[in-house]
Amino acid sequence: MGEPIEIKGVRDGLLVVMPTECEWSEAVARLLKRIDSQPAFFKGAGVFLKVGGRVVHRTEIHALQKQLAFRGVTLKAVLSESRLTSGAAKMLGLDTELGEPLQREPEELEPIPSEEIGSPGVLVRHTLRSGRTVRHEGHVVVIGDVNPGAEIIAGGDVVVWGRLRGVVHAGANGDEGAIVCALELAPTQLRIAGYIAVSPQDGPREFRPEMASIKNGRIVAEPWG
């Protein structure tokens, strides 16, 4: 059923073009069938998977990665037009482009000198709706709202340029110096390191930017800025 899966040799391995017209599970089944029909050809190969615009979740990529590893095939990269799929691949430590790093001139990447070194984090530039989660070992900055049912877990600080109404955990690795800032701080639950607090139920109030931190063994919120 369906057209055969396109497989091309590229410099560092095989480029596999996943069919786009069928379900992901069927595409995977077809690929594995193909590999099983020529095991000697595929064994030891590195595969660059081209998935088009389809949204493939992290668990799906991970499952395929394991199935390929079982057959002696290494998944090297997932090439996708979807930001979400690329993000999922990156989370698994996979490349998202064909490996051509040697062609790039290293001189071009010379860093811009800076006086401040800062510390790493992620920037999320959209509203986090219910059911979405952001986890990062560094800081998390959201430009947009964090709605009830959304969750942020950060090793460092959390800054929300918007309304924070979901669950937030700063200093998740135990850093009691971590802070949480939001233009409107009304989280369902706020955690810093090992401390947990809920928003006070004091009815409608005027919101202003606030910053939460641990002071004298409890979480307190103070005007920010």
Added chain:
Amino acid sequence: MSARVITITSGKGGVGKTTATANIGVALAALGHRVACIDADIGLRNLDVVMGLENRIVYDLVDVVEGRCKLRQAMIKDKRLPELYLIPAAQTRDKTAVSPTDMVRITDKLREDFDFILIDSPAGIERGFRNAVAPADEVVIITNPEVSAVRDADRIIGLIEAEEKGPAMLIINRVKPEMVRRGEMLTVDDVVDVLAIKLLGIVPEDEAVLTSSNRGTPAAMDEHSKAGQAFRNIGRRLTGEDVPFMSLDGGGSILQRFFRMIGGS
């Protein structure tokens, strides 16, 4: 001229997806548009009952997918409105009988012959939902002014944004003006504030909706029903008309009431 495929979904069950699909279908058909309604809730079909077409079902969506009949044979023509058709769901199978690809294929076949294709999505975020959303050009989210329904609607909007299905539109169904006034129910503003998408309609709670659903005569056919009027307004807004939101307490539009509140207090 190709049809607009609009999927009606909610996440939470029981908020009024099927009723809304039937009523929007009726409203658009009454405006003279050619409308096909597809019930994508395989295994728990309802749209046929609400539209009063249950006793005329011979073939269903799964029969079309599995090639037991032609698409035309599964389309039931509404006798009251000449340009309204229904493709019913199968009652005996489950969601896996249809794939997202099947839905795209079927809607693509219908596009040439219709102005609107409305898809009634099942509750949840699993296969049935993905089937319903796969062919959509536009998505209408139904919610009630209740915290749990709004939470689920928010989740669904997130999923739709992730699928890059374009901006979703919102209908707030079963608003009880007295309860809002007493501060016992979320207001329209509260809901729009969280969901932050375009508001397509506000439908008041109306017992006539229940009785008309049971009778198989969607409220939009009833000139005297307030909910029916709200659905007719939604139909007009979908066609690009600028219709002010109905006042739910008798006088003026919501916008006017808002001005009074500012000026008078």
